[in-house]
Amino acid sequence: MRVNDEIRIREVRVTSAAGEQLGIMATRDALRLAEEQHLDLVEVAPKAKPPVCRIMDFGKYRYEQQKREKEAKKKQKTITIKEVKLRPNIEQHDFDVKLKNAIRFLGEGNKVKVTIMFRGRELSHPELGRDLLQRVASDLKDQVVVEREPKLEGKNMIMILAPKVQKQGGNNNAKD
Template sequence: MRVNEEIRVREVRVVSDTGEQLGIMLAREAIRLAGEQQLDLVEVAPTAKPPVCRIMDFGKFKYEQQKRDKETKKKQKIVSLKEVKLRPGIEDHDFDVKLKNAQRFLADGDKVKVTIMFRGRELSHPELGRQLLVKMADILKETVNVEREPKLEGKNMIMIVAPKQHN
């Protein structure tokens, strides 16, 4: 945003600090008018013909803008990707522990990457890993969307699930 002497156009449409239209006038005339009120002339619509400028307290305006930006930043939720690693021969109890971890991550609003790690000859039976991932997806199906179906990548099989959005 350009302020006071930074405004280089000849004519501007001026709006007072109360929102009242003051009409089109020379830029230096508008700057003088703002100066008389101990305020600034701020260009609010530079693309308009002629550009629209507002008489306001620029310091106060910048402060309000920062406050609004801070509030919107506070309301944003950063979604991170958490990972749960399994092996094809995992026992039921260990599977339940990993499932609980995944549920906790999902409850926090994070996406979960479920990875099955194959070693040695286990790679000759990828269907065992796929069964585990499908089993986990079935258990979680009420609360998640499967973003990425189980897929073998090198020695790992990966599936990504995200929490369902409640509207």
């Protein structure tokens, strides 16, 4: 946005701080008018013919805009992907701990990437990893939607789970 002396066009359409049209005038006249009111001349529509300028307090305008952007940012929910790594021959207690972590991540509204890491000859039995991932999905079936089915990528098998969206009111039928 161009302000005051940065506006280099000869003629501009001017609106007052209250929003009323003041008409088309020379830029220097518009600047003088803004100065008399102890305000700034701000170019709000540079593409228009002639460009539209508004007489306003630019500092206050910028502050309000930053405040609005901050509010919009607050309302945005960032979804991150958390990872839970397992091995194909994991013990039951370790599996339960990893499952509990996955539940916590999902409760925070994050997606969970469940990775089975194969080493050496374990790779010759990918069905063990697939069974383990299916077990994770079935244990969490009430809370998750399987966003990506188990898939072998190199020495890892990966599945991505997303938290189920709870519907307010009405019926609770999730259609996938």
